[in-house]
Amino acid sequence: MKTIMVIGSGQMGGGIAQVAAQAGYSVILNDIKEEFVNRGLSIIEKNLRRNVEKGKLNGPDMEIILGRITKSVSLQDAALADLVIEAAVENMKVKAQIFSQLDVICPEHTILSTNTSSLPITEIAASTKRPEKVIGMHFMNPVPVMKLVEIIRGLATSDEVYKTIEELSLEMGKIPVEVNDAPGFISNRVLIPMINEAIYTLYEGIATVEAIDNVMKLGMNHPMGPLALADLIGLDTVLSICEVLHEGLGDKYRPCPLLRKYVKAGWYGKKSGRGFYNYNS
Numbered sequence: 001m002k003t004i005m006v007i008g009s010g011q012m013g014g015g016i017a018q019v020a021a022q023a024g025y026s027v028i029l030n031d032i033k034e035e036f037v038n039r040g041l042s043i044i045e046k047n048l049r050r051n052v053e054k055g056k057l058n059g060p061d062m063e064i065i066l067g068r069i070t071k072s073v074s075l076q077d078a079a080l081a082d083l084v085i086e087a088a089v090e091n092m093k094v095k096a097q098i099f100s101q102l103d104v105i106c107p108e109h110t111i112l113s114t115n116t117s118s119l120p121i122t123e124i125a126a127s128t129k130r131p132e133k134v135i136g137m138h139f140m141n142p143v144p145v146m147k148l149v150e151i152i153r154g155l156a157t158s159d160e161v162y163k164t165i166e167e168l169s170l171e172m173g174k175i176p177v178e179v180n181d182a183p184g185f186i187s188n189r190v191l192i193p194m195i196n197e198a199i200y201t202l203y204e205g206i207a208t209v210e211a212i213d214n215v216m217k218l219g220m221n222h223p224m225g226p227l228a229l230a231d232l233i234g235l236d237t238v239l240s241i242c243e244v245l246h247e248g249l250g251d252k253y254r255p256c257p258l259l260r261k262y263v264k265a266g267w268y269g270k271k272s273g274r275g276f277y278n279y280n281s
């Protein structure tokens with residue numbers, strides 16, 4: 001495998017492109033508009049520069065890593081990819097459409113993977129004629145820092161494809177964990193109800209945003225509180241995941257009305273400048 005195409009250059013796609021380029025792969029970073037690709041690239045550059053300043057990377061190596069990443073605004077560029085990692089929005093319609101197009105564009109050997117947080121891999125695979133080559137490769141945010149990759153097989157995923165993705169995750173410096181295809185897998189089935197419950201405590205006026213986060217940071221040694229973490233993930237993504245859990249697993253996963261309200265207001269968290277915290281001031 002030589003070339004990896006990453007679709008979506010938001011916070012996850014950018015991070016995935018960075019770790020893939022650091023592992024020595026040629027990376028095609030794709031999004032709908034060039035300005036989004038440029039934004040993703042500038043974050044990668046900022047991360048690498050910080051590593052140079054800390055003495056963890058030297059300048060010439062940084063240039064080599066950046067030189068491995070090319071920009072793309074056309075899905076047709078997937079014709080050059082041995083592996084695609086899709087990290088567009090958490091929406092089944094969008095993902096199914098991307099995968100059905102990729103199936104036509106990509107060579108026969110290309111593996112199609114998705115970084116979905118919660119959606120069924122089997123259903124995404126069914127939008128292609130190569131379900132044996134479709135797999136979930138679920139990175140954690142922020143990608144350059146977090147060790148875990150959940151690997152999720154769809155019903156038809158082949159052992160060979162699983163093994164390739166497991167080896168690639170290790171090459172990227174990650175620790176793969178195999179998980180069956182179920183709503184939210186393990187990570188988000190456990191994490192998102194905690195975040196949703198934290199939002200309910202705010203909604204019910206039990207404590208302030210800061211107090212809720214402090215309880216979980218100081219009381220449970222979490223590196224960040226659940227509301228700050230929700231802002232980091234993106235409240236639109238948290239809501240989408242919560243809806244998948246609610247639909248697939250029942251009423252106890254119902255999204256808090258306050259979460260819905262914030263998303264309707266465009267308060268998506270850190271990426272939009274406003275969520276439970278205000279990032280503009």
Ligand SMILES: CC(=O)CC(=O)SCCNC(=O)CCNC(=O)[C@H](O)C(C)(C)COP(=O)(O)OP(=O)(O)OC[C@H]1O[C@@H](n2cnc3c(N)ncnc32)[C@H](O)[C@@H]1OP(=O)(O)O
Nearest residue numbers: 047050117139140141142144145146187188223224229233
């Ligand atoms: C929704 C899903 O589907 C799945 C998910 O991803 S759920 C979210 C999972 N992620 C988490 O739970 C994150 C929890 N938070 C944390 O682990 C930490 O708060 C954190 C890693 C984000 C920041 O750590 P911190 O110690 O508070 O801050 P800080 O000292 O600034 O950063 C620690 C290191 O991470 C790096 N870092 C922090 N944010 C980064 C980012 N966005 N990109 C790249 N590197 C980053 C820093 O440069 C620093 O690196 P060094 O050790 O080389 O100096």
Ligand SMILES: NC(=O)C1=CN([C@@H]2O[C@H](COP(=O)(O)OP(=O)(O)OC[C@H]3O[C@@H](n4cnc5c(N)ncnc54)[C@H](OP(=O)(O)O)[C@@H]3O)[C@@H](O)[C@H]2O)C=CC1
Nearest residue numbers: 008009010011012013031032087088089090116117141233
């Ligand atoms: N945020 C997190 O903590 C995690 C998220 N994930 C998953 O990763 C995926 C991406 O999330 P995240 O990076 O946070 O989201 P972002 O909103 O930061 O980025 C998504 C990017 O994909 C672009 N996009 C949307 N549709 C398409 C398309 N058809 N083709 C190409 N690009 C497209 C978006 O453009 P535009 O802005 O125009 O919509 C945006 O630039 C989601 O499936 C999410 O569930 C997985 C693990 C953790």
